[in-house]
Amino acid sequence: MTEEHPEIERLNEYLDQGLDPRDHRQIESHLGRCEECRRTLSDLSAIVRGASELPPVAPPEKIWESIAASLIERKSFSKSGSRSAFFTALAAAAALLLGVSLWLVMRGETPPPTNQAALADMVTEELRAAESHYDKAIVGLEQIIAQNDGVLPQELTSVLNQNLDLIENAIGESRSAIAGEPQSTAAQESLLQALRSKVTLLQNTILLINEVRKGQGENALDLIDEMRKTPGAPISNVPSNPI
Amino acid sequence: MGSPDAVIEAKPEGGVSLFPLPSSLDRDAKRREDDELVERTRRGEMEAFEALYRRHSPAVFGLALRMLQNRADAEDILQEIFLQAYDRLPSFEGRSAFGTWLYRLSVNRCLDHLRSRGAKEQSRNEPLTPELPGRASNAGLRGLELERAIGELPPSSRAAFLLHHVAGFDHKEVGEMLGIAVGTSKSLVHRARTRLKEVLAR
Numbered sequence: 001m002t003e004e005h006p007e008i009e010r011l012n013e014y015l016d017q018g019l020d021p022r023d024h025r026q027i028e029s030h031l032g033r034c035e036e037c038r039r040t041l042s043d044l045s046a047i048v049r050g051a052s053e054l055p056p057v058a059p060p061e062k063i064w065e066s067i068a069a070s071l072i073e074r075k076s077f078s079k080s081g082s083r084s085a086f087f088t089a090l091a092a093a094a095a096l097l098l099g100v101s102l103w104l105v106m107r108g109e110t111p112p113p114t115n116q117a118a119l120a121d122m123v124t125e126e127l128r129a130a131e132s133h134y135d136k137a138i139v140g141l142e143q144i145i146a147q148n149d150g151v152l153p154q155e156l157t158s159v160l161n162q163n164l165d166l167i168e169n170a171i172g173e174s175r176s177a178i179a180g181e182p183q184s185t186a187a188q189e190s191l192l193q194a195l196r197s198k199v200t201l202l203q204n205t206i207l208l209i210n211e212v213r214k215g216q217g218e219n220a221l222d223l224i225d226e227m228r229k230t231p232g233a234p235i236s237n238v239p240s241n242p243i
Numbered sequence: 244m245g246s247p248d249a250v251i252e253a254k255p256e257g258g259v260s261l262f263p264l265p266s267s268l269d270r271d272a273k274r275r276e277d278d279e280l281v282e283r284t285r286r287g288e289m290e291a292f293e294a295l296y297r298r299h300s301p302a303v304f305g306l307a308l309r310m311l312q313n314r315a316d317a318e319d320i321l322q323e324i325f326l327q328a329y330d331r332l333p334s335f336e337g338r339s340a341f342g343t344w345l346y347r348l349s350v351n352r353c354l355d356h357l358r359s360r361g362a363k364e365q366s367r368n369e370p371l372t373p374e375l376p377g378r379a380s381n382a383g384l385r386g387l388e389l390e391r392a393i394g395e396l397p398p399s400s401r402a403a404f405l406l407h408h409v410a411g412f413d414h415k416e417v418g419e420m421l422g423i424a425v426g427t428s429k430s431l432v433h434r435a436r437t438r439l440k441e442v443l444a445r
Contacts, residue, residue, distance in 0.1 A: 008440075012433035043440045050389045051408035056301030057308055059321055064296055067325050068289065214290075 006030060011041050015048065127178075127188050134195035141202035148209045156224075156242045160205055163235045167201065170194040201227075201235065277341040285332055296325055299342055302410065303349045309405055310353035312394040320356055324349050346410060347420040350402050354421075357398045392442040396435050403428050404435035 006014075006027055013019050014027045031038050152160070174191035177184060204227050211220040224242050227235045277298070283291030303324060307317035328345055335344055393401060399421070406417045407428070414428040421428065 008437050009433055012436055016429070018429070040440070043443070044436050047389065047436050047439050047443070048408055050386060051404065052411070054309075054386060054389070054409050055305070057305040058301045059304040059318065063300070063304075063318055063322050064293065066322050067296065067329075068293070070322075070326055071289070071292075071329060 003030065003033065005034065005037055008040060008044075011037065012044060015041060015044050127191070130192060131195065134192075134199060137199050138195070138202060141199065141206060144206050145202065145209070148206075148213075151209045151212055152205075153242065155239045159237050159239060159242075160201070160235065162237060164198065164201060167194055167198045171198065273342075274340045278337060281332060281335065281337070281341055284329070292329060295341065299345055300325070302342070303345060306346070306349055306405055306410065307353055309390065309393055309409070310350070310398070310401060311356060316356065316360075320349075320352055324352050327352070343412070343416065343420075346406065346412070350406060350420055354398055354402060388443060389439070392439045395442050396438055400431045400435040400438065403431035404439075407432050 010019070010023070010027060014024060017024070019027065031041065171191065171194040174187055174194055177187035178191060181187060204223065208220055208223055208227075211217075211223060221242070224235075224238060228238060277295065280291045280295045280298075284295065300321060304317060304321050307320045307324070308314065311317050311320065324345070328348055331348070335341070339347075393404070396404060402421060403417055403423075406412045406420060407414065412420070414425045414432070417423075417428040417432075418425045423431075
């Protein structure tokens, strides 16, 4: 006579040690004789073990940045001192940069004017608006850096300033080129790129200040390494022991 | 074991005790640290809330990814969950650990999202498994296969299975989080395991 297999629900309960002793012994005895049920139990066990080994998953950094910006926008941390000011300015700068990004997207969707003079006027006006956004972001970021003067080592500050000077030169040259040839797309792009580079360098400088303030020297070194490779705005001449 | 910090209250039960859990001393220390961070956050310290986020977001994000099977949705939900947690901190009484409380918010937010996504869920074919870091278990079950199979479970079974076997909560805690009886939690987990076995055998 063929022995009946227990239902899989009972095997699940056996696995969880949820059966009363009599039923437990009964299943155990069946398992001793039935390879098919042993295999089923082994599969269920593997699932339990596999699940317990599934690791946590680190979210991308941008999620925290969004959360922090949202909280600051709601002024949730308005009374928490200098760190609050730090995040407030970062959020403000982020909002301004978002404005520039939207402008760049919308610019591509604007229907072209019918004559060259109108086109030139429109481009100049839009460029001025984008510049103004970048300038405001830069002012906000520079204020935070000024408030945290002395946090970074002197030698590193000096290198960062040298790199800022290089970007400033590029901004000046682009503005001169635009003054000589206002419709030059290359000059306009070059100015916007230089402004973007400046914002990136300032933002990274603030993140660096933050890591140093938190005593996270290793994070600061990683960040400096990333700054060396930042596309469009790599910093150069970094000292061998920057922190 | 892969249980995150957020499950510091998790207790083994039955067959699950095969797998080691953090010692109760570790759990107590982590809970005390969380309590302190919660208190500092209530006083308006962004740094403390950031620390809570750093400690718990990998566990919550793992849960959201596995529940929603869609990375973009999981990122949105993670952000919503922590903003919601921040808003609700004043009503957090500390009767459970912060991690347990956060898991409760998280799983229910994921279930709400799945409900609102409704029928559309079935048509979502974005491959999730390459985003998840499942790894081979001792028994030879490939983590990635398991991640994929979990995505085929009905939402309630998926939630109970993830809370019990991945996060390590016992059935009483899972029941409280999902608003169901202990027996229902067990039944959902058993059904999930049975279904996973079928999916993995295909």
